[in-house]
Amino acid sequence: xxxxxxxxxxxxxxxxxxxxxxxxxxxxxxxxxxxxxxxxxxxxxxxxxxxxxxxxxxxxxxxxxxxxxxxxxxxxxxxxxxxxxxxxxxxxxxxxxxxxxxxxxxxxxxxxxxxxxxxxxxxxxxxxxxxxxxxxxxxxxxxxxxxxxxxxxxxxxxxxxxxxxxxxxxxxxxxxxxxxxxxxxxxxxxxxxxxxxxxxxxxxxxxxxxxxxxxxxxxxxxxxxxxxxxxxxxxxxxxxxxxxxxxxxxxxxxxxxxxxxxxxxxxxxxxxxxxxxxxxxxxxxxxxxxxxxxxxxxxxxxxxxxxxxxxxxx
Numbered sequence: 233x234x235x236x237x238x239x240x241x242x243x244x245x246x247x248x249x250x251x252x253x254x255x256x257x258x259x260x261x262x263x264x265x266x267x268x269x270x271x272x273x274x275x276x277x278x279x280x281x282x283x284x285x286x287x288x289x290x291x292x293x294x295x296x297x298x299x300x301x302x303x304x305x306x307x308x309x310x311x312x313x314x315x316x317x318x319x320x321x322x323x324x325x326x327x328x329x330x331x332x333x334x335x336x337x338x339x340x341x342x343x344x345x346x347x348x349x350x351x352x353x354x355x356x357x358x359x360x361x362x363x364x365x366x367x368x369x370x371x372x373x374x375x376x377x378x379x380x381x382x383x384x385x386x387x388x389x390x391x392x393x394x395x396x397x398x399x400x401x402x403x404x405x406x407x408x409x410x411x412x413x414x415x416x417x418x419x420x421x422x423x424x425x426x427x428x429x430x431x432x433x434x435x436x437x438x439x440x441x442x443x444x445x446x447x448x449x450x451x452x453x454x455x456x457x458x459x460x461x462x463x464x465x466x467x468x469x470x471x472x473x474x475x476x477x478x479x480x481x482x483x484x485x486x487x488x489x490x491x492x493x494x495x496x497x498x499x500x501x502x503x504x505x506x507x508x509x510x511x512x513x514x515x516x517x518x519x520x521x522x523x524x525x526x527x528x529x530x531x532x533x534x535x536x537x538x539x540x541x542x543x544x545x546x
Contacts, residue, residue: 233245233246233247233248233278233281233284233285234246234248235285235288235289238456241263241264241265241380242261242262242263242264242404243261243262243264243285243289244259244260244261244262244450244455244456245259245260245262245281245282245285245286245289246258246259246285246454247259247260247274247275247278247281247282247285248278248281249274249275249277249278249281249354249355250277250278250354251277251351251354251355252511252514252515253509253510253511253512253513253514253515254515255512256454256455257453257454257512257515258274258275258278258307258452258453258454259272259274259452259453259454259455260272260273260274260282260285261406261450262285262286262289262291263377263380263382264289264291265377265378265379265380266377266378266379266380267297267298267376267377267378268291268295268296268297268298268377269296269297269298269299269300269375269377269382270296270298270299270300270322271300271302271397271406271450272300272301272302272308272309272408272452273299273301273308273309273311273312273315274307274308274310274311275306275307275310275311275355275356276306276310276311276313276314276355276356276357276358276359277310277311277354277355277356278311279311279314279315282311282315283315283318293315293318293319294318294319294320294321295321296319296321296322297321297322297323297377298322298323298324298325298375298377299312299316299319299322299323299324299325300325300375300382300395300397300406301324301325301326301327301330301395302394302395302396302397302406302407302408302409302452303327303330303390303391303393303394303395303408303409304326304327304330304333304334304340304391304393305344305391306340306344306348306352306355306358307355308408308452309326309330309334309358310355310356310358311358312324312334312358312361313334313337313358313359313360313361314358314359316361316362316365322365323365323366323367324361324365324366324367325366325367325369325373325375325384326366326367326368326369326393327368327369327386327393327394327395328368328369328370329392329393330393331363331366331368334358334360334361334366335360335361335362335363335366336360337357337358337359337360337361340358341357341358347426347427347522348522351518369384369386369395370384370386371384371385371386372384375397380399380401380402381399381400381401382397382398382399382406383397383398383399383400384396384397385397385398385437385440385441385444386437387407387408387410387437387440387441388430388433388434388437389410389429389430389431389432389433389434389435389436389437389438390408390409390410390424390425390426390429390434391409391426392428392430392433394408394409394410394437395408396408396410396437396441398444398446400444403445403446403447403448403460404446404447404448404449404450405441405444405446405448405449405450405460406450407441407449407450407451407452408452409424409451409452409453410434410437410438410441411438411441411449411451411463411464411467412424412467412470412471413451413453413454413519414451414453414454414455414457415504416454416455416456416457417504417507418503418504418507419457420501420502420503420504421463421466421467421470421501422470422501422502422516422519422520422523423467423470423471423474423523423527424453424519424523425471425474425522425523425526425527425530426519426522426523426525426526427522427525427526427529428526428529428530429523429526429527429529429530430530431471431475431527431530431534431539431542432534432538432542434471435468435471435472435542438464438467438468438471439468441464442461442464442465442468445461446460446461447460448460449463449464466501470499470501472543473498473499474495474499474523474527475527475531475539475543476543477491477494477495477498478491478495478524478527478528478531479531479536479539479540482528482531482532482536488521488524488525491524492517492520492521492524495520495524
């Protein structure tokens, strides 16, 4: 666990769950205004690290007013039910499509086991979240922290229940995985497109965020970057590039490893893979292969004609 003080009133806790290669990959943003808000709490397996990070920031968990969940995947919200007893005053802002699954996480857990296998077990099983602790978010909703206001943007694509949060006055965009996964050391990125991924909705969400004209973006995975609009546009092109490559093989029996080799050859942003130690490289290859599966399912469901029509509009 490590705490990064990014600027006055904004910190990032590196949650570092007990999984090889997951340092600098999962984080909680801590916003301190008149009220305190957390953006994502991470998996159940890193709750103790979250609490340790708050202690390092000298924040009493009981003083947290809001927990904002970008989406309900285990690595972002799996620890919510476990940490809430420590935060009796916190209201949980959740996409309406996530309310039932957080209150009754059995299906979420089984789906995660099916998709992630052992990694889901490493994240640990989520505990139920009391319904009276959750507030359904809507597009344009304002969370007033006193001197700082966050606006909710519904940004489906990575998941149907995905949201981002914009501090318009400060130009700061907290976007979860709406623009994939970032690697600050290289400036590279990659799509995060697990089943059921929706490319059309992802592009629409990016357009929505670009129109908001943020100046800086804060990734769920991991860290922050300037030139937000430029990076969002670059990521939009990267999404389409992956789609074109995978679409060319949608009717053949090309193995995932072959697709990965072709994507690496054409996408310069993946150069960061050569710099990673073995445990982090294994993590990345796992998620990239999951994203290829997400693209494949999307393309088979929507059809190549639909993809080509989308590509022509970009």
